[in-house]
Amino acid sequence: MFPNLRRSLVVLGAISLVLGACTPPAGPTGASPAATAAPATAAATAAPTKGGTFIFAMWQEPTTLAPQYANQTIAGLVGQVVWEGLAMTDPDGDYVPQLAKSVPTLQNGGVTISSDGKKMSVKWELLPGLKWSDGKPVTSEDIKFTWQERMRDPKVVSRAGFSDIESIDTPNETAAVVNYKSIYAAYPLNFSSLIPKHVLQGVPDPSQTEFNRKPIGTGPFRIVDFKAGDSITLEKNTNYRFAPEKPYLDKIIFRSVPSSTVAIAQLKAGEGHGMWNLLESETPDIEKDANLKISFSPSNNVERIEINLAENNDPSDPSKPHPILGDVRVRRALIHATPKPQLVEKLLFGKAKVGSSVCPQGWAADKTITQEGYDPKKADELLDQAGWAKGADGIRAKGGVRLSLVINTTTGNKTREQVEQVLADEWRQRGIELKIQNMPSSVLLSGSWDDKDPRQRGTYDLALYTTNAAIDPGVHMSQRYHSRQIPTPQNKSGQNRVRISDPELDKMIDEAGSTLDLAKRKELYSKIFRKINEIAPAIWLYERGRIDAFRANALGWKPHAWDNITWNVDEWWLKK
Amino acid sequence: MGRYVLRRLIQAIPLLLLISVASFAILKAAPGGPLAAYEANPDVRAEDLERLRTAFGLDQPLPVQYLTWITKFAVGDWGHSYAYHQPVLDLILERLPNTLYLMGTVFLTVLVLAIPIGLLTALRQYSFFDHVVTGATFAFLSTPTFWLGLLLIIVFGLQLGWFPLGGMATPGAPFDLGDRLRHLVLPVATLSLVQVGSHVRYLRASMLETINQDYIRTARAKGMPERVVVLRHALKNAAIPLVTVVALDLPEIFVGALVTEQIFGWPGMGRLFWDAATRFDYPVLMGILAVSSTLIVFANLLADVTYGYLDPRIRFA
Numbered sequence: 011m012f013p014n015l016r017r018s019l020v021v022l023g024a025i026s027l028v029l030g031a032c033t034p035p036a037g038p039t040g041a042s043p044a045a046t047a048a049p050a051t052a053a054a055t056a057a058p059t060k061g062g063t064f065i066f067a068m069w070q071e072p073t074t075l076a077p078q079y080a081n082q083t084i085a086g087l088v089g090q091v092v093w094e095g096l097a098m099t100d101p102d103g104d105y106v107p108q109l110a111k112s113v114p115t116l117q118n119g120g121v122t123i124s125s126d127g128k129k130m131s132v133k134w135e136l137l138p139g140l141k142w143s144d145g146k147p148v149t150s151e152d153i154k155f156t157w158q159e160r161m162r163d164p165k166v167v168s169r170a171g172f173s174d175i176e177s178i179d180t181p182n183e184t185a186a187v188v189n190y191k192s193i194y195a196a197y198p199l200n201f202s203s204l205i206p207k208h209v210l211q212g213v214p215d216p217s218q219t220e221f222n223r224k225p226i227g228t229g230p231f232r233i234v235d236f237k238a239g240d241s242i243t244l245e246k247n248t249n250y251r252f253a254p255e256k257p258y259l260d261k262i263i264f265r266s267v268p269s270s271t272v273a274i275a276q277l278k279a280g281e282g283h284g285m286w287n288l289l290e291s292e293t294p295d296i297e298k299d300a301n302l303k304i305s306f307s308p309s310n311n312v313e314r315i316e317i318n319l320a321e322n323n324d325p326s327d328p329s330k331p332h333p334i335l336g337d338v339r340v341r342r343a344l345i346h347a348t349p350k351p352q353l354v355e356k357l358l359f360g361k362a363k364v365g366s367s368v369c370p371q372g373w374a375a376d377k378t379i380t381q382e383g384y385d386p387k388k389a390d391e392l393l394d395q396a397g398w399a400k401g402a403d404g405i406r407a408k409g410g411v412r413l414s415l416v417i418n419t420t421t422g423n424k425t426r427e428q429v430e431q432v433l434a435d436e437w438r439q440r441g442i443e444l445k446i447q448n449m450p451s452s453v454l455l456s457g458s459w460d461d462k463d464p465r466q467r468g469t470y471d472l473a474l475y476t477t478n479a480a481i482d483p484g485v486h487m488s489q490r491y492h493s494r495q496i497p498t499p500q501n502k503s504g505q506n507r508v509r510i511s512d513p514e515l516d517k518m519i520d521e522a523g524s525t526l527d528l529a530k531r532k533e534l535y536s537k538i539f540r541k542i543n544e545i546a547p548a549i550w551l552y553e554r555g556r557i558d559a560f561r562a563n564a565l566g567w568k569p570h571a572w573d574n575i576t577w578n579v580d581e582w583w584l585k586k
Numbered sequence: 587m588g589r590y591v592l593r594r595l596i597q598a599i600p601l602l603l604l605i606s607v608a609s610f611a612i613l614k615a616a617p618g619g620p621l622a623a624y625e626a627n628p629d630v631r632a633e634d635l636e637r638l639r640t641a642f643g644l645d646q647p648l649p650v651q652y653l654t655w656i657t658k659f660a661v662g663d664w665g666h667s668y669a670y671h672q673p674v675l676d677l678i679l680e681r682l683p684n685t686l687y688l689m690g691t692v693f694l695t696v697l698v699l700a701i702p703i704g705l706l707t708a709l710r711q712y713s714f715f716d717h718v719v720t721g722a723t724f725a726f727l728s729t730p731t732f733w734l735g736l737l738l739i740i741v742f743g744l745q746l747g748w749f750p751l752g753g754m755a756t757p758g759a760p761f762d763l764g765d766r767l768r769h770l771v772l773p774v775a776t777l778s779l780v781q782v783g784s785h786v787r788y789l790r791a792s793m794l795e796t797i798n799q800d801y802i803r804t805a806r807a808k809g810m811p812e813r814v815v816v817l818r819h820a821l822k823n824a825a826i827p828l829v830t831v832v833a834l835d836l837p838e839i840f841v842g843a844l845v846t847e848q849i850f851g852w853p854g855m856g857r858l859f860w861d862a863a864t865r866f867d868y869p870v871l872m873g874i875l876a877v878s879s880t881l882i883v884f885a886n887l888l889a890d891v892t893y894g895y896l897d898p899r900i901r902f903a
Binding site: 063065071073074079081082083164165167168169170173217218222237238239240241243261263265266267268272275276279281449450451452453455456457458460461462477478479480485486489495501503504505 | 617618619621622623624625626627628629630631632633634635636637638639640641666667669670671672673677680681684739743744747750751752753754755757758848849850851852853854857858861864865866
């Protein structure tokens with residue numbers, strides 16, 4: 011299709027191969043996050059060329075780009091180029107202001123607590139002279155409207171944080187005081203995307219307006235075209251607060267492609283400059299191509315095997331322990347019998363970290379926490395201690411119960427299926443029978459009692475999947491590990507699917523959720539994460555990264571553990 | 587004739603209602619649901635899921651959900667997509683031109699290729715040409731489109747670099763007919779090769795049957811030129827079974843090709859249905875199923891009417 015371009019790419023490739031020969035080759039572990047991220051960061055400091063159209067391939071498509079409805083990762087990735095909020099997370103996991111002058115805290119006086127200690131107020135001060143991409147000023151009224159709209163519209167994706175707000179005062183154009191009904195510790199990112207009042211005021215259903223696909227924001231680009239199933243085109247926002255210096259690019263096009271395989275092929279052929287979301291197994295091929303670069307962002311996504319502590323029954327009675335997994339010694343033995351480093355090296359090509367805790371990244375993470383390592387001997391000892399003795403068929407049994415477990419994961423995920431096979435083999439040597447029973451993710455992960463999610467009903471032994479805590483782990487911990495969230499016919503939506511019930515843990519989770527002092531919260535969460543590892547309701551297999559890829563002439567991008575790769579799109583540029 | 591068509595149209599109403607009940611029941615019986623999409627979002631809490639369930643009407647009993655859908659549908663309100671939030675009709679109308687463009691091209695390509703090839707293979711039965719075509723049609727007929735599509739992408743897109751790997755046009759570029767056509771080649775080839783195969787088989791078989799009939803011999807005996815014998819006497823009769831097959835292709839022009847559109851990233855109806863199916867987007871699925879079942883019922887009627895035109899021996903009673 012582009013004979014000349016292809017030829018010049020071959021030449022380019024040859025040149026870079028020669029140049030590459032002068033630098034020491036990256037070893038198998040040389041593909042660590044820091045090593046791959048470094049060249050891009052260094053390049054960003056070189057003088058960027060302005061102009062150009064950047065084509066970024068995505069193999070899923072946003073269904074909506076309105077911040078109040080967007081639910082997909084890819085919608086966040088594209089939407090982020092348009093939306094902005096009062097504060098954001100920097101690559102180190104710290105809160106930094108975005109549209110606000112600073113992030114309010116107790117120390118700087120921005121956060122005040124009522125005399126009875128039960129309520130709080132947060133005072134936000136907007137930067138002066140901010141404009142929406144249509145030229146209208148951004149005011150404190152927009153902050154108030156964002157809250158009102160989230161509470162009014164029944165179709166918004168989440169009201170987390172907003173439902174804790176009692177009122178918002180707007181003393182002047184740039185100041186907003188958010189009064190919370192209780193102590194809401196996750197307030198810094200509550201307003202991480204603002205909604206323009208002048209556009210949506212009085213609109214009964216914004217999802218039926220153009221805002222659904224072409225929202226107005228304050229970010230570096232504005233959406234000019236949304237071709238469903240094909241592409242989304244954005245042009246530079248001349249009202250951006252760093253204009254005209256930034257963004258460097260004139261245009262960015264998010265192109266919808268059918269699969270990551272096609273995205274990789276197009277990237278190799280030079281039909282685009284960047285692509286979203288590669289599988290670990292796809293990285294060796296990319297690394298061989300001198301024209302391509304990989305962006306690896308560590309993340310809070312922990313691939314885990316969740317363990318049902320209560321009986322495997324429909325519905326599961328949380329007061330009845332699981333006949334096998336109810337014993338912490340058995341759960342520990344399973345952890346010891348799991349060769350995590352081998353899984354990471356062999357199945358994930360080293361592009362992941364051995365799992366350690368429910369929340370391995372961010373300010374709340376305690377990097378000193380570990381989970382029991384691979385130790386088959388220890389696993390055998392624990393099982394012996396717990397009274398499980400090997401029978402004639404090599405499988406352990408106790409009181410007529412065989413040590414036989416069923417593992418569920420999502421169908422069609424090769425890596426997960428391989429993990430299951432490795433475990434079935436490893437565990438059989440320990441005298442544990444592991445039966446594999448996979449189901450579509452729409453079933454296993456439906457999260458719905460009525461749709462018979464086995465985790466919801468408690469009809470499972472072990473469930474293998476990925477989820478993650480947000481930068482503020484408060485919601486995650488109270489939804490998934492507090493005893494009041496155990497799913498039952500009365501509480502169908504509870505998310506404590508491991509059915510962990512520990513009064514001490516409940517108390518700590520409640521306390522951490524209503525403490526404002528970050529240092530004190532960090533300490534509490536460290537205790538919570540340790541306590542959870544002690545109870546062992548899950549095997550933390552590995553921490554997944556987010557892997558994106560770019561052509562070597564696309565520069566300025568920077569991996570971010572808490573954000574999509576587009577977080578600094580205003581600094582992206584194309585080398586001529 | 588008019589009364590026949592009218593009666594068939596009236597009969598279609600209960601049939602379509604029955605189809606809609608069955609589609610709805612099957613969609614709902616499939617395990618999983620639309621709220622699964624919210625599960626991975628760490629901001630979505632149990633109460634948010636409950637609120638969304640109510641907002642989408644999923645908390646209602648199934649018969650109520652169906653009745654709500656059908657009564658609104660009857661007055662032209664096709665509902666709103668859970669994922670896109672947009673009216674289902676708008677989503678369909680947005681994709682329809684793209685699908686018409688692709689499938690229309692396929693439809694014409696198939697006819698233009700299948701009729702002469704079918705005729706020739708029948709007229710030159712057991713010739714070298716017939717053997718080659720018979721072999722090829724069997725091969726393409728037994729090839730799944732997803733495999734053929736990927737094969738064409740690998741060979742002509744990746745290795746030879748002649749055609750783009752997917753999409754309808756080069757993003758960001760101004761309109762260019764050549765570019766549009768290049769994007770069209772591989773998906774049209776994928777779909778046509780398979781269909782040409784089946785149509786050639788039909789036409790060959792019925793042509794062989796016709797060509798040995800007495801009236802063909804009579805026509806020849808009268809000294810008619812072979813061209814007239816074949817085209818006027820033989821083809822018109824032999825085309826009857828093909829008409830049914832072609833008429834039943836018509837709905838496909840509107841609803842698209844599920845797998846092929848997905849493989850080639852074609853922004854058409856097939857891809858919309860695919861995406862909606864993976865998201866349990868019931869309103870979109872029901873909308874597309876309603877369109878396709880209606881079209882199939884009408885295409886059948888059309889086939890029957892055309893039959894009567896081609897073969898006056900068939901009477902409408």
